[in-house]
Each structure stands twice: as structure tokens, then as C-alpha cells.
Amino acid sequence: MTDNLRVSEPLEPGSRLSIGPRSVFRRIVLPLLVIGAIVAAIWWLESRGGDDVSPTGERYGPVELPTALQTTGLEIGVQEGNLAPDFLLGTLDGSEVRLSALRGQPVVLNFWATWCAPCRQEIPQFVAAYERFRNEGLLVLAVNMQEGKSIARGYAEDFGMKFPIPIDVDGEVGDEYRLLGLPMTYFIDRGGVVRSVFTGPLQERRSDTDVRGAIEQSDLEQRIAQILGSGAP
Numbered sequence: 001m002t003d004n005l006r007v008s009e010p011l012e013p014g015s016r017l018s019i020g021p022r023s024v025f026r027r028i029v030l031p032l033l034v035i036g037a038i039v040a041a042i043w044w045l046e047s048r049g050g051d052d053v054s055p056t057g058e059r060y061g062p063v064e065l066p067t068a069l070q071t072t073g074l075e076i077g078v079q080e081g082n083l084a085p086d087f088l089l090g091t092l093d094g095s096e097v098r099l100s101a102l103r104g105q106p107v108v109l110n111f112w113a114t115w116c117a118p119c120r121q122e123i124p125q126f127v128a129a130y131e132r133f134r135n136e137g138l139l140v141l142a143v144n145m146q147e148g149k150s151i152a153r154g155y156a157e158d159f160g161m162k163f164p165i166p167i168d169v170d171g172e173v174g175d176e177y178r179l180l181g182l183p184m185t186y187f188i189d190r191g192g193v194v195r196s197v198f199t200g201p202l203q204e205r206r207s208d209t210d211v212r213g214a215i216e217q218s219d220l221e222q223r224i225a226q227i228l229g230s231g232a233p
Contacts, residue, residue: 052169054088054096061172063088069100069192078177080196084109084188087173089166092149092156097141097164100192106227108140108220109186111174113147114155116182118201123159125202125220130163136228137190139163145182146171189227196223 052060065076065086076083084107086100099107110126112119123142130140140163144152148167156165168174177186180199187196202220 052090054090058088060089060096061087061168061170062176063098065100069103071191071193074193078186078194078197080194082194083192084186084194085176087166087176089143089168089173092144092152092165092167095164097166099141099188102139103192104190105137105139106190106224107188108138108224108227109177109188110140110142111145111168111177111179111182111184112142113145113182114151115147119183120159122183122201122220123161125204125218126163127160129220129224133224133228138224138228141166143168143173145174145179187223187227189230191230195226195230198223 054060063086065083069083070076071083074081074083076085078085084099086098088096088098090096099109108126108129112123126140126142130138142161142163143166145168148169152165152167155161166173177184183201185198185202186194187198189195198219203218
């Protein structure tokens with residue numbers, strides 16, 4: 001029976017063992033694909049902002065406005081004259097913000113994204129306005145729409161955005177505010193009332209003067225002046 005057995009001859013020095021296409025895929029390509037999928041999943045989770053639950057266990061997104069902060073005769077909504085809908089979101093710096101906790105401060109609530117060219121056009125105005133009016137209590141909330149911390153961070157640093165940047169991971173707050181596009185901005189007074197809404201990029205300040213020699217205010221300055229002087233609780 002030993003005559004029927006074949007003994008493999010040793011490979012000569014310098015010779016190579018041939019590997020078929022299936023073997024190459026199984027041994028090399030498939031492991032690389034698995035590693036790539038794992039890396040992509042980790043990146044995706046981090047770019048989405050991580051967990052969408054507050055450290056207190058409350059889920060980020062729209063929340064019910066506390067009864068104590070509801071005003072008789074005013075509806076909760078996004079139209080002018082409505083009480084602004086409440087929300088809780090994690091921020092770029094690792095903290096969190098609840099809109100209703102800001103009652104007593106005038107708030108410029110802006111929705112934006114890094115891919116939005118008009119957003120880039122108007123962000124410097126918000127940065128300048130915040131520096132100018134923050135001592136009067138003004139707060140700018142720049143809500144990033146569904147991009148996450150890793151994407152928004154470099155953008156915020158480049159533009160010097162020192163105000164809170166909440167991350168709307170699932171876009172639910174944007175849905176609650178019925179966004180018609182980006183950018184979109186809500187001007188909320190000290191009493192939590194929406195005083196005006198602006199869709200699209202706010203225009204730059206004009207340097208021309210009227211017949212009285214007064215410098216015209218930009219749309220942003222006019223709307224900020226409105227919420228600075230109204231809605232005191």
C-alpha cells in the first residue's frame with residue numbers, strides 16, 4: 001500500500017508556493033475589509049457626537065417646557081409670539097444646554113452645518129455680535145445639525161465660535177423648530193418668546209448712511225436690539 005502514497009517533494013530554494021484568488025481574498029482582503037469596517041464604525045459613532053443620552057439619563061432632543069415657565073395665553077411653538085419649544089442637547093465642549101434654563105437671557109438660536117456655504121457667510125456676524133452684546137446678557141446658541149463633534153470642532157475653532165454649540169445628533173430639535181433650510185435663526189427674548197425668525201443668511205452690516213447721517217443697522221443688529229429690550233421676566 002505504501003507504493004500508492006505520494007510524498008510531497010520539498011520546495012527548491014527560491015521557489016514560491018502559488019496561491020489562488022480565493023486564498024488571497026480569504027487571507028488578505030477579507031481581514032482588511034473587516035478592519036476597515038470597524039474603523040469606519042468607530043469614526044461614525046464619534047462624528048455623530050457619541051451617546052445621545054444625558055449623564056442624568058434624560059434623552060437629548062425636544063423636551064417638555066416646565067409648567068412653571070409656561071405663560072398663560074401664549075402657545076408653545078415656533079411662530080412669532082409663541083413660547084420657544086424647549087430642548088436638551090449635549091454641546092461641543094462636553095457639557096449640555098437646556099433652553100428653558102436660559103430664561104432671563106435673550107437668545108439667538110441659530111441652526112447650521114459645516115457643509116452650508118451661507119452658514120459660513122453669516123457665522124462671523126454671530127461671533128462679533130456675541131462679543132459685543134454678551135455683557136448685556138445675550139447668548140448665541142449655534143446648533144449643529146447632525147454632523148457631530150469631530151466634524152464641527154475644527155470649524156468652530158477656525159471661526160472663533162466661543163458660544164455654546166449644541167449637537168442635534170438626530171435632527172429632532174430641527175424638526176421641532178420646523179426648519180425650512182439652513183441657516184435658520186430664531187430670536188428669543190428674556191421671557192422665552194420668539195420675537196422674530198429669519199431663514200437664510202443674515203446680511204452684512206451696511207456702511208452707508210441715511211439722510212440723517214446715521215449708520216444703518218444690519219438685520220442681525222436690529223433683531224438683537226429687539227430681544228435685548230423686551231421680555232424681561
